[in-house]
Amino acid sequence: MTDYRAPVSDMTAALSVVGMADIASLPGYEDASDDMVAAILEEAGKLAGSVLSPLNALGDRQGCSITEDGRVTTPDGFPQAYQQFVEGGWNGVPFDPDFGGQGLPMLLGTALFEMWQGANMSFGLCPMLTVGSIELLTHHGSDAQKSTWLPKLISGEWTGTMNLTEPQAGSDLAAVRTKATAAPELGEGIYRIQGGKIFITHGDHDMSANIVHMVLARLPDAPQGIKGISLFIVPKFLLNEAGEPGDPNDLRVVSLEHKLGIHASPTCVMAFGDKGGAIGYLVGEENRGIEYMFTMMNNARLAVGVQGVGIAERATQAAVSYAKDRVQGPDPAKREKVSVSIIHMPDVRRMLMTMRALTQAARLITFQTAAEFDRAKAHPDEAVRATAEARAALLTPIAKAWSTDVGIQVANLGIQVHGGLGFIEETGAAQYLRDARIAAIYEGTNGIQAIDLVGRKLIRDRGTALSELVAEMRTTQADLTQVLPDLGQAFGLALDDVEAAQAWILENSDPVNMQSAATPFLNLMGLATGGWLLGKLALNAKAGTGDPNHDTARLTVAGFFLRQLLPATGGHLAAIRAGAEDLMALDEDALSPV
Known part of the structure; x- marks a missing residue:
């Protein structure tokens, strides 16, 4: 089984193509010098290769478990690896320094995110949803909510989730039935949440001190359909007077989904309000939840596209390594009938070249999309910001859907390069395909994109x-x-x-x-x-x-x-x-x- 090596050289070349130097010249991003970017990529590659990658196969085999009292346990080594991730400040790279972030470009954060996904996609899913929660609160949270929740989410000490899907409401969010009832005795903007959600990535785990759920729910007098849904912050633990996790909220994990892949990522069926109502805090205005949630979803859609790139990179590395070592058959370019490794075979080369070319193309598309988000956020010229925002919106569905399809295609080719051994779990090639398959489905199926x-x-x-x-x-x-x-x-x-x-x-x-x-x-x-x-x-x-x-x-x-x-x-x-x-x-x- 091949370990993951962060493709720092290819990433650096891709960053140059999409204008990293121009992004670094924008107000607020001046610290993203060539030397700083190179140092960050190098250190991130070490974490990905030496800490996260060795847990990938173990996590796949061991999976997650749930105790009788509803606590979710992740595989051996995952909590410790997550603490290293937090202590290194990796979660806060692209976020507001006023809340503890490093204020570096989203483009650089996207390159790092590819490393986490390539090294260990199940692990990488946890910070992925946290990033979305941060973006949502940054854009739509009140000042009080930002000061309460953002510092710990940005540091990674607390993690975030997205709670949209219900058994009767998959992609059709107009069918959401989870209820929110005002609780004025608890304070303004506080509600009791009751309902159930499914497919909640890292809905519970043992890696962080608190989990901040972003939950879509409907008020009693809300309009029917998608325009009658509001958004709420519903933490696993309510905060005490010191702002630290205190009493447990009225929510629980009902069960864990049994999945084709990403076994080390707990996908939870969640119940809110079995004992009268989970405490939730309204974000923004009533009945604008879908609008707000799309901030989180658009961020997540790019991140999912990066997952496709990460899996494709890892599958390519494994396939090339195997093709170099596997000796079988004579070299078609020579008359001597001496067996050589299969990397000499033109058909194997076609597969490997296809894998590498598709991976490079998908990386460039996701990086270009991230660069447009940076320009839309930080460029001093309003017209340039507007053009970049439109460009980012145009590229996001391509980055999500095409790149995740590439992840599946490349992982599938990787199995083919391995031949019969690719169908055997011990080589790791099968896990890449199993893990990659979900990315074309969640955060809006590729058909929806x-x-x-x-x-x-x-x-x-x-x-x-x-x-x-x-x-x-x-x-x-x-x-x-x-x-x-x-x-x-x-x-x-x-x-x-x-x-x-x-x-x-x-x-x-x-x-x-x-x-x-x-x-x-x-x-x-x-x-x-x-x-x-x-x-x-x-x-x-x-x-x-x-x-x-x-x-x-x-x-x-x-x-x-x-x-x-x-x-x-x-x-x-x-x-x-x-x-x-x-x-x-x-x-x-x-x-x-x-």
Whole structure:
């Protein structure tokens, strides 16, 4: 089984492509110098490789357990590893210094987050939800709520969760039934929460002193549907006068879900208010909970995309290591019938090159998205902030859906490279696929991401944000054509497909055609965006970065992607133009094979 090694060199190159130097020049981010970034990546890589990675397989085998009194226990070593994580200040890297954060760019935090996910995805899920809770309270919490909850969440001493889903309300949050009843005797803005939630990641565990649940619930007189849902802070332990965890709140873990993967991450069925009502604190205004929760969800969607990158990186490392060692068959490039390792075989090379190219492309997309969030937050020019906000909104569903699909595809290829041993748990290859599979489902399934991309990000503004992105991509195409003509030509054809797809969708924007086109359009955009950023990486490598071996490797990987993977945009365009007729032609009974 191969240990994880943080890909610091590839991350540094990707940060350069998406403009880390420009981000570091923005007000508030001046501390993110090249030396500081390099030092942080190096130290984070040590934690990921030496502390988190060795727990990955153990956690998968051991899983989590629940005691008779409802306490959840994580696998051996997880609480101690989490304390090292907190003591190192890793949770607070991208957050407000006024509440104990380090004030560094989200882009740098995204690179670190990839390390946590690649080293140990089950572990990385805990700080992932905490980050979302911090973003939510930063944007929508009152000053009192910020001062009460943010310092311990930013430090990581307390962790956060997101409580949306109920048995009858999966992605349809309008069906939420959890109730909130005002408790004026306890104070203004305090409510009693009653109801049940499912699929709550790290809903309970033994790694932090308190768990701060963000819970969607409905007031008695609230409007029906999605506009009648409010958001509440519901801590595991109520705070005493000193602001420390005191009496337990009226909530409990009913059970743990038995899952395909991420066994070391407790996914909880939660009950609130069995003894009269869990104490909850209203965030913001009544009936605006969905609006507020989307701040947390948008952050989580990018983070989930980074999970896909992390798993893909780890699966690629394992597959390359195995292919170097596995001797089987003669070298097809030589006449001698001497057995060589399978990395000499062209078909194995195709799999490995596909894994590496897809991983690089997905990393660049998630980094680019994070960079746009930083620009939208910190750039002094209001017009630039607005453009970056629109760009981030456009890229987020691509970063989430395409990158998690890449995680699954790359982990699946990793099993294939291992052959029969990939199907055996001891090699670790199977765990990567099992862990990766959930990422295409949670925080909005990838189909929902595709519908969001087409319905909200393309049709709503009639393609304005996309056209601006394509114009920037055309500039890169022109640069490629000057320096690397064949790559420029390949990228130009893909951009033609993007523009043709956009035109077709805008002309056929009824709900059925729009939804039928959504997934192939997202796949097309993932390839085109990955091609754009890999093209920029190739230009940097061609100009020279100081390490000829790395430059050659990056040029080769980018060339493989643009020449051999990017042409698939034409197939996605054909699927878009085929419309909904084939999809909707059969009635429900005819779809059944019996």
